[in-house]
Amino acid sequence: MLPDPLLHLIELLARLPGVGEKTAQRFALHLVAERSGTARALGDALSLLGDRVKSCQRCGNIAEVDDTGGAVCLVCRDSRRDTSLLCIVAKVQDLLAIERSGAMRGRYFVLGRLLSPLDGIGPDELPLERLFVRLGEDGVREVIVATPPSVDGEATALLLARELTNRGVAVSRIASGVPHGGDLEFADQITLGRAIEGRRALESR
Amino acid sequence: MLPDPLLHLIELLARLPGVGEKTAQRFALHLVAERSGTARALGDALSLLGDRVKSCQRCGNIAEVDDTGGAVCLVCRDSRRDTSLLCIVAKVQDLLAIERSGAMRGRYFVLGRLLSPLDGIGPDELPLERLFVRLGEDGVREVIVATPPSVDGEATALLLARELTNRGVAVSRIASGVPHGGDLEFADQITLGRAIEGRRALESR
Numbered sequence: 394m395l396p397d398p399l400l401h402l403i404e405l406l407a408r409l410p411g412v413g414e415k416t417a418q419r420f421a422l423h424l425v426a427e428r429s430g431t432a433r434a435l436g437d438a439l440s441l442l443g444d445r446v447k448s449c450q451r452c453g454n455i456a457e458v459d460d461t462g463g464a465v466c467l468v469c470r471d472s473r474r475d476t477s478l479l480c481i482v483a484k485v486q487d488l489l490a491i492e493r494s495g496a497m498r499g500r501y502f503v504l505g506r507l508l509s510p511l512d513g514i515g516p517d518e519l520p521l522e523r524l525f526v527r528l529g530e531d532g533v534r535e536v537i538v539a540t541p542p543s544v545d546g547e548a549t550a551l552l553l554a555r556e557l558t559n560r561g562v563a564v565s566r567i568a569s570g571v572p573h574g575g576d577l578e579f580a581d582q583i584t585l586g587r588a589i590e591g592r593r594a595l596e597s598r
Numbered sequence: 599m600l601p602d603p604l605l606h607l608i609e610l611l612a613r614l615p616g617v618g619e620k621t622a623q624r625f626a627l628h629l630v631a632e633r634s635g636t637a638r639a640l641g642d643a644l645s646l647l648g649d650r651v652k653s654c655q656r657c658g659n660i661a662e663v664d665d666t667g668g669a670v671c672l673v674c675r676d677s678r679r680d681t682s683l684l685c686i687v688a689k690v691q692d693l694l695a696i697e698r699s700g701a702m703r704g705r706y707f708v709l710g711r712l713l714s715p716l717d718g719i720g721p722d723e724l725p726l727e728r729l730f731v732r733l734g735e736d737g738v739r740e741v742i743v744a745t746p747p748s749v750d751g752e753a754t755a756l757l758l759a760r761e762l763t764n765r766g767v768a769v770s771r772i773a774s775g776v777p778h779g780g781d782l783e784f785a786d787q788i789t790l791g792r793a794i795e796g797r798r799a800l801e802s803r
Contacts, residue, residue, distance in 0.1 A: 394672060394673075394694060394697050394698075395660055395694075396650070396651055396660060396661065396662035396672075397662070398643070398646060398647065398650040398651050398662065399647075399651050399660060401643055402640075402643045402644065402647060405636060405639055405640045405643055406640070408632075408636050409625045409628060409629075410624055410625065410628045411621075411624070412625075416616075418691075418694075419615055419616070419691070420614045420615065420617075422660065422690055422691060423614060423615050424614075424644065424647060425647065425651050425652075425653075425660060426653070426690070427613075430648075431610060431613050432644045432645075432647045432648055433644065433645060433647075433648060434610055435607075435610045435611070435641075435644050436640075436641045436642070436643070436644030436645030436646075436647070437641070437645065438603070438606055438607045438610055438641070439607065439629065439637045439638065439640050439641030439644065440637075440638060440641030440642065440645065441603060441641075442603065442604075442607060442629060442630065442637045442638075442641070443635075443637060443638060445601070445603040446601055446603050446604050446630050447630075448630075448631070455600055455601060455604060455627065455630060456601060457601035457602065457603065467599060467601075468599075485627055485631070486623075486624070486627060489599060489600075489623075492599050493599075
């Protein structure tokens with residue numbers, strides 16, 4: 394029913410995360426009908442993307458390609474950051490979320506994946522060698538492991554703790570518990586268990 | 599935090615229907631991280647889109663541009679269709695849905711919009727002149743109005759009924775009622791009211 398160029402476009406749009414055939418068709422028909430030139434502008438932006446944006450060669454964050462063809466992200470360029478403090482995250486989105494919180498004054502290292510025995514991802518599939526090089530270069534003394542509080546995230550955190558403690562680095566894990574504004578009544582039992590386990594002394598002075 | 603080319607891409611992706619800033623960012627980061635070249639392929643497909651796909655000059659359906667620069671859709675090209683029967687729909691998606699049902703043996707006319715006094719869309723904003731030309735060219739004798747059973751859709755259907763009956767064309771409206779497989783218990787009262795109002799005689803023979 395639809396012409397081939399449109400079917401091809403729908404197939405490509407359906408590769409976006411969380412986008413199925415039906416949503417992709419909706420996007421494609423919108424782009425055809427719409428007259429302000431979004432299709433062409435988007436086409437140009439996407440065609441240039443690979444040449445202009447890459448993973449930061451130091452931490453794996455998103456970075457703009459510079460004149461030499463290299464790519465160092467804004468965080469790694471920022472000289473006001475504490476280079477002795479490194480935060481390890483699973484993916485770029487997590488890095489961005491932590492940056493929005495404004496709570497991190499050090500730099501980052503993006504793993505890109507987590508240990509996942511079920512998916513056949515073992516320690517050898519993690520970029521540990523690159524991480525160790527980074528630790529040495531920056532003189533990192535403290536690492537905050539900010540992998541997600543999931544089975545894979547915890548397993549990865551334990552592996553990192555072992556490897557990093559052996560290298561004389563102080564390792565900590567982000568807290569897990571009832572989120573700010575969350576209702577205890579609706580928190581799941583694992584979250585509540587962690588909130589109680591990770592309780593902190595209240596000081597009255 | 600993100601480099602400019604990526605922010606520009608996110609802004610364009612957020613123009614897609616139902617896509618907000620956060621989803622657009624998710625799409626963009628996926629396209630940067632992904633290594634199979636989807637970004638470039640999508641860029642090429644979008645850049646070509648405007649030259650290769652247009653609205654059908656006869657009915658408003660999606661059509662591939664031919665060698666002469668014109669665009670006539672597959673339905674309008676299909677000589678097996680009953681040209682005396684025309685189905686009027688609000689948008690291309692509705693046409694595609696009806697085609698999937700296989701219940702329409704005539705052709706289509708896509709209005710592109712509905713009467714909507716609140717949005718300032720009156721009869722003059724509907725492509726009625728183009729519709730009348732189409733009726734004459736094809737020798738249409740029967741029109742099925744398949745605008746949606748909403749306030750705007752019903753208002754548009756009434757306007758079309760008046761205009762078309764004046765021109766000696768038989769006009770019908772698609773049925774509205776409890777959908778196939780639907781539960782009466784959970785149908786809203788307007789749908790139930792319409793289902794009863796639009797009841798049909800059961801013949802036992």
